[in-house]
Amino acid sequence: MVDIQPYKTGFLQKLGLSLSALGLLILAVTLFGVEFENNGLLLTVSLLSIFVGTSIYAIKTYISLPAGIKNHGIWFNSLTSKGLLGWITAVILTGFYVVLYWFPEYLGQGVKGAANTNLIALFNPLSDLFTGKPATQWFVYGTLYTLIITTLGIKFILKYRHNRYQIIRTIVVIIAQLFLAYLIPNIMEGLNSDKAYFAMDIKYFWPLNYYFFNDWHLNNMVHGGSLGMVYLVWGIIGFLVITPFLTYYFGKRWYCSWVCGCGGLAETAGDPFRHLSDKSVRAWKIERYLIYGILLLITLITLVVLYGYFSGSSTFLGLDIYTYFTHPYGFLIGAAFSGVVGVGFYPILGSRVWCRFGCPMAAYMGIIQRFKSRFRITTNGGQCISCGNCSTYCEMGIDVRAYAQKGENIVRASCVGCGICSAVCPRGVLKLENGKLEGRIGKTFSYKK
Amino acid sequence: MKHIVIIGNGISGITAARNIRKKNDNRITVISEESPFFFSRTALMYVFMGHMKFEHTQPYENDFWEKNKIDLLHDTVLKVDPNQKSVLLKTGKSLQYDDLIIATGSKSNKFGWPGQDLDGVQGLYHKQDLEKLTKSYKTIKRAVIVGGGLIGIELAEMLLSKNIEVTMLVREKSFWNGVLPNEESAMINELIKLHHIDLQLNTELIEIKDSGTGKVKSIVTSKNEEIECQLVGLTVGVTPNIDFLKDSGIEIERGVLVNEFLETNVANVYAIGDCAQHRTPTGGRKPIEQVWYTGRIMGETVANSICGNRSDYQPGIWFNSAKFFDVEYQTYGWVWAKPKENEATFFWKSKNEFKSLRLIYDKIGNHILGVNVFGIRLRHEVFDQWIQEKKNIEYVIDNLKTANFDPEFFKHHEAEIKNQFDKSTVCNLI
Numbered sequence: 061m062v063d064i065q066p067y068k069t070g071f072l073q074k075l076g077l078s079l080s081a082l083g084l085l086i087l088a089v090t091l092f093g094v095e096f097e098n099n100g101l102l103l104t105v106s107l108l109s110i111f112v113g114t115s116i117y118a119i120k121t122y123i124s125l126p127a128g129i130k131n132h133g134i135w136f137n138s139l140t141s142k143g144l145l146g147w148i149t150a151v152i153l154t155g156f157y158v159v160l161y162w163f164p165e166y167l168g169q170g171v172k173g174a175a176n177t178n179l180i181a182l183f184n185p186l187s188d189l190f191t192g193k194p195a196t197q198w199f200v201y202g203t204l205y206t207l208i209i210t211t212l213g214i215k216f217i218l219k220y221r222h223n224r225y226q227i228i229r230t231i232v233v234i235i236a237q238l239f240l241a242y243l244i245p246n247i248m249e250g251l252n253s254d255k256a257y258f259a260m261d262i263k264y265f266w267p268l269n270y271y272f273f274n275d276w277h278l279n280n281m282v283h284g285g286s287l288g289m290v291y292l293v294w295g296i297i298g299f300l301v302i303t304p305f306l307t308y309y310f311g312k313r314w315y316c317s318w319v320c321g322c323g324g325l326a327e328t329a330g331d332p333f334r335h336l337s338d339k340s341v342r343a344w345k346i347e348r349y350l351i352y353g354i355l356l357l358i359t360l361i362t363l364v365v366l367y368g369y370f371s372g373s374s375t376f377l378g379l380d381i382y383t384y385f386t387h388p389y390g391f392l393i394g395a396a397f398s399g400v401v402g403v404g405f406y407p408i409l410g411s412r413v414w415c416r417f418g419c420p421m422a423a424y425m426g427i428i429q430r431f432k433s434r435f436r437i438t439t440n441g442g443q444c445i446s447c448g449n450c451s452t453y454c455e456m457g458i459d460v461r462a463y464a465q466k467g468e469n470i471v472r473a474s475c476v477g478c479g480i481c482s483a484v485c486p487r488g489v490l491k492l493e494n495g496k497l498e499g500r501i502g503k504t505f506s507y508k509k
Numbered sequence: 510m511k512h513i514v515i516i517g518n519g520i521s522g523i524t525a526a527r528n529i530r531k532k533n534d535n536r537i538t539v540i541s542e543e544s545p546f547f548f549s550r551t552a553l554m555y556v557f558m559g560h561m562k563f564e565h566t567q568p569y570e571n572d573f574w575e576k577n578k579i580d581l582l583h584d585t586v587l588k589v590d591p592n593q594k595s596v597l598l599k600t601g602k603s604l605q606y607d608d609l610i611i612a613t614g615s616k617s618n619k620f621g622w623p624g625q626d627l628d629g630v631q632g633l634y635h636k637q638d639l640e641k642l643t644k645s646y647k648t649i650k651r652a653v654i655v656g657g658g659l660i661g662i663e664l665a666e667m668l669l670s671k672n673i674e675v676t677m678l679v680r681e682k683s684f685w686n687g688v689l690p691n692e693e694s695a696m697i698n699e700l701i702k703l704h705h706i707d708l709q710l711n712t713e714l715i716e717i718k719d720s721g722t723g724k725v726k727s728i729v730t731s732k733n734e735e736i737e738c739q740l741v742g743l744t745v746g747v748t749p750n751i752d753f754l755k756d757s758g759i760e761i762e763r764g765v766l767v768n769e770f771l772e773t774n775v776a777n778v779y780a781i782g783d784c785a786q787h788r789t790p791t792g793g794r795k796p797i798e799q800v801w802y803t804g805r806i807m808g809e810t811v812a813n814s815i816c817g818n819r820s821d822y823q824p825g826i827w828f829n830s831a832k833f834f835d836v837e838y839q840t841y842g843w844v845w846a847k848p849k850e851n852e853a854t855f856f857w858k859s860k861n862e863f864k865s866l867r868l869i870y871d872k873i874g875n876h877i878l879g880v881n882v883f884g885i886r887l888r889h890e891v892f893d894q895w896i897q898e899k900k901n902i903e904y905v906i907d908n909l910k911t912a913n914f915d916p917e918f919f920k921h922h923e924a925e926i927k928n929q930f931d932k933s934t935v936c937n938l939i
Contacts, residue, residue: 126703126704126834126835127835128834128835129560129835131555131558131559131560132558132559132560132670133558133559133670134559134560135559135560135561135562136559137559222835223916223919224916224917224918224919224920225916225917225918225919227918228918340570341570438914440886440888440889440890440914441828441888441889441890441893442802442805442828442889443802443828443830443839443889445549445551445552445801445802445830446520446549446551446552446568446801447549447551447552447555447566448549448552448555448561448565448566448567448568449552449555449560449561451565452560452561452565461568462568465568479916482916483916484560486832486837487830487831487832487837487839488830488837488839488886488887488914491886491914491915491916492916492917493917
């Protein structure tokens with residue numbers, strides 16, 4: 061057995077952090093107008109530095125500690141306990157999203173045919189490589205998003221290296237983001253650059269993809285040749301058949317904590333903030349109103365959109381469909397909620413604000429998970445000591461302990477099946493399982509004979 | 510309407526209160542000197558290490574009690590007068606009760622060592638112990654922990670998380686060897702040393718020395734070694750917290766004596782949890798059990814009795830669990846440190862991980878009696894049933910997978926275990 065080194069920030073960790081900071085610095089200086097002669101080279105150096113630097117830091121940090129739960133000092137660290145650093149991070153992240161969605165010109169997005177500058181221009185060579193086109197703010201965002209999930213995913217794997225469920229799940233999260241959400245769509249777009257845009261991430265189903273049935277998106281798929289038709293049919297099968305089918309067998313975790321992009325970011329970059337979710341009964345009440353309200357909203361809007369599409373009308377009851385229906389949803393829910401609040405508030409409200417309070421896909425699967433699914437978290441007899449680790453580290457704000465201490469299974473619409481409650485439990489009480497439907501809800505074990 | 514007074518807001522008292530409230534509308538008052546609200550004391554270590562905030566150790570939201578009409582009193586009980594059916598409080602108030610439940614838990618043992626009351630000597634049981642340690646830890650360079658049990662190793666882990674050097678004095682020849690068989694105990698010794706703890710076996714505390722200012726300067730061990738330290742953690746077990754009952758007429762010994770219905774010698778007075786001493790313990794259990802779940806069961810039982818359905822305490826087959834640093838431990842049925850005469854034992858240990866499994870079975874009947882497991886999670890329900898139904902050892906070995914409770918995708922060891930078992934039985938036959 062390996063000897064355990066007491067924790068210290070040694071040379072390698074400092075090297076890793078410096079390298080990572082260098083990579084970030086290159087990105088940051090472009091925002092202030094610094095231009096490089098060779099963007100391709102600088103971008104490569106920047107992205108690689110972030111990846112390699114963070115990996116070195118994580119490897120050295122976690123491998124020198126014994127395998128096991130690594131939560132020492134979480135509530136003492138200013139970044140992870142809503143301290144000053146947490147608030148600063150939240151403000152920066154929120155600011156980034158506001159600029160990204162509504163003021164991309166500050167990132168250097170060329171407007172009205174003008175060439176890109178600043179940060180966006182730095183990504184031009186990579187975008188050119190994929191599609192032959194200059195970068196957009198969405199390409200930059202997608203690239204950074206993928207880099208973050210990959211890098212912090214590796215950190216997560218090292219942190220939970222004693223737990224194979226976490227390792228395998230996170231490898232899948234990384235692969236889903238890197239290939240399904242990033243590489244394949246970008247390569248396909250390059251190969252079909254004559255066709256108008258439609259979403260090419262094969263797991264980006266309606267209602268998470270709220271614009272799937274919008275007339276422009278339907279048109280782009282319909283006129284997108286056989287590839288467009290494949291995506292159209294796949295998208296419909298995806299939400300009508302695949303989603304309920306897989307959710308019945310495995311619970312919504314197959315999506316939310318294994319392949320979803322929003323979930324992927326929450327599980328990797330958001331992991332240090334998971335304990336900040338609100339566990340109060342009040343929050344649970346708000347959650348139910350909000351999330352099912354949004355599912356209802358997007359369903360109604362989509363029906364209006366489809367009515368418009370098939371009737372050829374651009375208005376519904378005299379109201380312009382774009383102005384009164386699709387645009388407000390995209391602005392308020394698609395951008396403000398999922399991006400600005402969803403990720404920007406990680407350090408304040410925890411990592412799953414969007415998934416818990418907003419995501420209509422999660423709401424849809426949640427209904428299935430609650431009423432007709434083989435998934436549950438099982439409680440191990442009478443072993444619970446009510447310590448509260450499970451509830452504290454539930455990113456969805458579920459009071460897991462309330463069930464565990466009664467010896468009850470946990471069957472909740474919101475559970476994304478990340479498995480951390482089971483990992484942090486010091487008494488081996490919780491286990492994510494798929495099994496028979498009968499007896500799934502309620503008490504399972506009585507120690508009295 | 511009856512007035513039920515409960516002294517103590519730990520797991521026992523609170524379980525009683527909640528279960529009485531579920532059944533009827535009687536007036537319930539819970540008195541605690543320790544904390545205004547119920548919290549899980551098993552989680553104090555996680556608060557110190559920064560895994561949780563104190564509020565997370567409270568299983569119910571603060572308005573729960575008012576909503577459920579359970580009155581909480583943050584006060585100290587000075588005296589109980591069974592003749593007057595009254596309880597005298599430190600604030601001068603006195604309360605009349607119809608039924609009284611004593612659920613005052615434990616306090617840390619002190620065995621009369623010189624210097625045991627110095628500043629810097631403490632146990633780890635009450636919320637106040639955590640508060641004390643939170644204040645003092647920054648000035649501690651080395652701590653000496655006295656006692657080789659579950660609380661001692663928790664305290665060691667807590668101090669290590671703050672980079673404090675730790676010495677552990679263990680009276681036995683190996684850690685927790687009065688409970689764990691030699692192999693498991695040796696494994697935990699190894700684990701302790703791996704964490705850079707100075708583990709001193711066969712060693713006792715003789716004296717704690719004063720720095721001259723009333724603070725701890727050093728300790729002297731039975732091996733005549735003086736160790737400089739700023740903290741002495743006394744984790745040599747706990748004792749029922751019942752001093753206030755002396756001369757009350759309620760019969761006490763080490764704990765409050767109760768029959769199988771948790772009734773004391775005085776009518777309408779019950780005792781539950783850590784502070785209760787069973788006159789006739791069953792199932793091989795000790796008269797005083799300081800375990801979370803037995804407190805919970807006693808709370809449920811006494812609630813039944815008070816609400817008209819007189820019930821006896823039935824804790825079922827023994828089980829327990831703990832965590833030593835990152836290594837989890839579970840046990841079902843009885844596994845003694847040394848097997849009893851009728852007991853055969855099968856022991857498997859992983860070569861490179863802190864994982865082991867010990868099965869105890871009857872030599873003649875061949876049926877399973879108990880299991881000790883480290884680093885693997887086992888299903889309570891399954892082992893409970895197997896032990897009750899006296900499944901034979903071959904059946905248990907063959908069906909071990911049914912009892913596995915590890916998370917999905919974890920490495921399975923059942924085949925390896927069966928292999929070793931088959932080999933060992935062949936050897937026995939030869």
